[in-house]
């Protein structure tokens with residue numbers, strides 16, 4: 001069963017078409033990356049199953065169920081948790097409350113607020129401060145923690161390394177590998193090829209709203225990857 | 232003096248219960264509900280009708296329940312479909328609703344003033360610092376305090392309260408976490424409308440019922456919401472206390488200007504602090 005599959009999907013914002021016949025698939029426990037330059041439509045893939053962009057053609061499958069009409073909550077209720085680009089921490093909620101928000105549709109599983117605090121001790125220390133009072137890296141941890149609170153089968157990460165220092169990116173890479181090893185599927189949308197190499201097994205390249213290439217990452221150097229994406 | 236302050240609290244309490252409903256609805260639906268005063272008025276009339284058969288307490292329960300249901304209908308038929316439209320569309324529709332509700336009430340009960348008796352259990356008076364004050368009015372103050380405490384607790388400590396706070400700031404992110412924000416909004420509009428019913432019911436024995444009774448108090452509650460800082464619950468509480476006092480002192484000491492004073496106060500506060508008491512949380 002696919003955790004998430006797009007089949008020939010066209011997506012729009014109003015009348016502006018952004019995705020053109022996009023197809024990809026992520027099975028259970030897979031780690032897949034989507035690469036592509038700025039503005040090619042990577043976030044629009046996420047927005048399509050979050051009900052932010054409109055899917056007009058093709059078909060999306062989430063956790064085995066086919067859907068065309070998406071509400072914002074549809075993905076979360078199918079076990080897909082998104083760590084959105086820009087993190088989207090709710091500014092008026094504390095760190096703890098932001099985490100609890102993530103548990104609104106929690107499935108049975110190992111993740112609890114205690115375990116998230118164990119993974120990111122800084123969040124425990126700052127549990128009662130407003131979420132947006134954290135530094136960028138800490139906010140990214142909060143966004144990841146919030147997604148884990150749902151005990152997702154698939155974790156979708158939209159440019160998690162954006163704006164973060166290399167040491168923090170290393171730390172995140174380690175955490176994503178651990179999550180994957182525990183059986184959580186991972187869809188990593190990134191422009192940081194180093195991070196992609198360490199986390200994913202397979203990749204798709206998106207260019208101008210269409211998938212132009214796909215393959216396995218094993219054996220590919222960062223330089224080769226860069227060339228694939230630069231076309 | 233003390234009696235004046237207490238009377239100011241009574242009016243402030245009624246204002247708060249109305250204004251907090253406006254704040255709740257604005258927070259979730261980004262709608263200024265011009266029909267809110269009419270919901271207050273309908274609440275008064277429903278209570279009047281039920282009280283004639285079942286007494287005040289049954290009237291209170293029925294009125295709140297009827298208005299809450301009306302709130303759900305209003306959310307489903309007006310606020311939700313119009314949520315992504317130009318706000319002016321919603322304003323016009325709620326304004327139209329105001330006219331319709333007034334006409335419905337006029338058709339059923341007529342234009343004449345009606346008066347609802349004070350419930351017998353609260354009909355007495357107490358002596359406070361040597362002056363006589365009706366027990367019923369004390370109860371109105373108490374109800375407002377209980378509403379404030381109850382809402383605060385609900386918003387701070389309950390799960391749905393968390394969703395309400397989150398969706399009023401960022402409905403998309405809240406939805407992405409799996410929360411059905413339209414359901415949350417329906418609950419919130421039901422509570423806001425139910426509170427308007429509550430306010431109308433407890434106001435009914437204090438003021439004569441008329442189809443236009445909602446207009447004046449609606450304007451004052453808008454002033455409360457603006458002075459408190461659009462979208463702020465604690466701001467609305469403080470502002471309601473203040474406007475209640477100002478209104479009452481105006482009525483007692485400078486009656487010819489009493490209806491202008493809250494406006495002047497609003498203008499003053501906005502000059503001093505353009506975002507209202509709660510500042511910047513809009």
Ligand SMILES: Nc1ncnc2c1ncn2[C@@H]1O[C@H](COP(=O)(O)OP(=O)(O)OP(=O)(O)O)[C@@H](O)[C@H]1O
Pocket residue numbers: 013016018036037038039040041042043044045085159
């Ligand atoms: N909400 C929106 N409404 C209208 N157009 C949008 C919206 N979001 C993105 N777009 C447009 O869709 C196109 C693809 O944007 P998208 O955000 O999907 O790109 P991206 O690959 O995620 O870019 P980045 O790497 O900068 O995050 C862009 O031309 C963008 O301007």
Ligand SMILES: [Mg+2]
Pocket residue numbers: 042043044085158159
């Ligand atoms: Mg993007």
